[in-house]
Amino acid sequence: MKIKPELLAPAGNLEKLKMALIYGADAVYMGGKAFGLRAFSDNFDEAELEQGIRFAHSLGKKAYITINIFPHNNDLINLPDYLKYVAKIGADAIIVSDPGIFRIARQITPNLPIHISTQANNTNWSAVRFWQELGASRVVLAREISLADIKLIRQKVEIELEAFVHGAMCMSYSGRCLISNYLTGRDSNRGECAQPCRWKYHVMEESRPGVYLPVQEDERGTYIFNSKDLCLINHLPELIASGLSSFKIEGRMKSVHYVATVVKAYREAIDSYARSSVSADDQQKWLDELQKVSHREYTTGFYFNKTTAQDQIYASSSYMQTHDFIGLVRKYHAETGMAVVEQRNNMKVGETIEIMQPGAENFVQTITQMFDAEGNSIQVAPHPQQIVTMPVARPVVPYAMLRRPEIRRERA
CATH class of the missing domain: 3.20.20.70 (Aldolase class I)
Structure with missing residues (x-):
């Protein structure tokens, strides 16, 4: 070993x-x-x-x-x-x-x-x-x-x-930078970095105020740092x-x-x-x-x-990702195969989701049913941190995560 x-x-x-x-x-x-x-x-x-x-x-x-x-x-x-x-x-x-x-x-x-x-x-x-x-x-x-x-x-x-x-x-x-201090007054070396290295920059020529030229010839501008x-x-x-x-x-x-x-x-x-x-x-x-x-x-x-x-x-x-985090398992009832889930993003019956949990393989299933805290059948869970119950295809543990695959996109 x-x-x-x-x-x-x-x-x-x-x-x-x-x-x-x-x-x-x-x-x-x-x-x-x-x-x-x-x-x-x-x-x-x-x-x-x-x-x-x-x-x-x-x-x-x-x-x-x-x-x-x-x-x-x-x-x-x-x-x-x-x-x-x-x-x-x-x-x-x-x-x-x-x-x-x-x-x-x-x-x-x-x-x-x-x-x-x-x-x-x-x-x-x-x-x-x-x-x-x-x-x-x-x-x-x-x-x-x-x-x-x-x-x-x-x-x-x-x-x-x-x-x-x-x-x-x-x-x-490794963080020894004063750009944030200079541009925003927030000291990067004391925990307050505004991350100006991620901003878009242009050049302005002194005699042409208000005319901003991209540092790189690209219509989207440039992020030089x-x-x-x-x-x-x-x-x-x-x-x-x-x-x-x-x-x-x-x-x-x-x-x-x-x-x-x-x-x-x-x-x-x-x-x-x-x-x-x-x-x-x-x-x-x-x-x-x-x-x-x-x-x-x-x-x-x-x-x-x-x-x-x-x-x-x-x-x-921008950032990119392929999945959205939509729910966190709080409890699992083995006798019924039902999971109690805390909603973290809007989710609906009929959606295909992936469930990830520690020490086990991920698995994919469809949300076939959802019930609210009073036991009423619902089609959508729209409220942040709403508690819902749903059947899951395999046993899960607390802190298992539900996520929804999506077409790859960029996130600002």
Whole structure:
């Protein structure tokens, strides 16, 4: 049996945390209401942080808390109390970018493991060894290095190494960008990035105000900073062989459907590669799954070559997906074959749906009947989070997801 790396998933809120772990993640990373680089995800208040950590530990899994902003002086005022709280509630590690936060954490919570964030831009073995010698337990490598770089770093250091395998890419060195600050006043290095790298840009010549010229001769304009999304699902053997300890999925601001689908695909892939039982059909199945969630076109990033124009998207900043998430199973009654479903998108009797659940094959069926909470037969469930009951073709478990295939489209 090959050594399997940890599968680390994003948790933007408590529901996403539960879905990530139920669908196969070994650990999650999440942020409180302060000190994290995803200020516009839901994030966790103190009670939710405790609940999330308890849930992870109840499954024998881990929870890491992000404290990865680049702080200014006033950000440090409440940091000691927050660190004490995070240690008290049993976080398995904190994720840190800034040496100042690292220093205070070592003083205040010396027994709390520290992971060095990708925001610290570690691109060489000497930088990684620097953090090792200071007492860090893991370094999340910069997304801007190659697989060959990772292998050399692994040979030179004795510390856990983590790397991203899936999700959005940044046009700057792992987030060190001031475009958002300049254009919107929102500090990307303190969790408030407005993602102006995804916007459409034109050029205006000084003597012709109001005349906007496309940077690229294309009637749709151009998105000059807009990267494709990272996807390494079919390159996991090389990553496993490189000695990485953890495979990280990006996406604390992504949907529940995104988190569950991506985690399940990578869980199956990691387990299959560890057994050396992977076929071309398996690889295609995982890629097909990753097409079902909202995403940009995929790239392998910096892992195998320097990036080129082929790793960017110049015509649009839209997302694409092949399926809509329409319902979440809350209960299943084996004696009747009926599932209690919480509606997440308009669904109707007669529609063909796919049901995905952890640890089992997806299956397709038609919605033949639906009943509302009072037991009345209904043809459509139009209300958000409406509770309906319907027959399902196979047994399902809580947190199984209903999704509706559709013609492939782009989403703004």
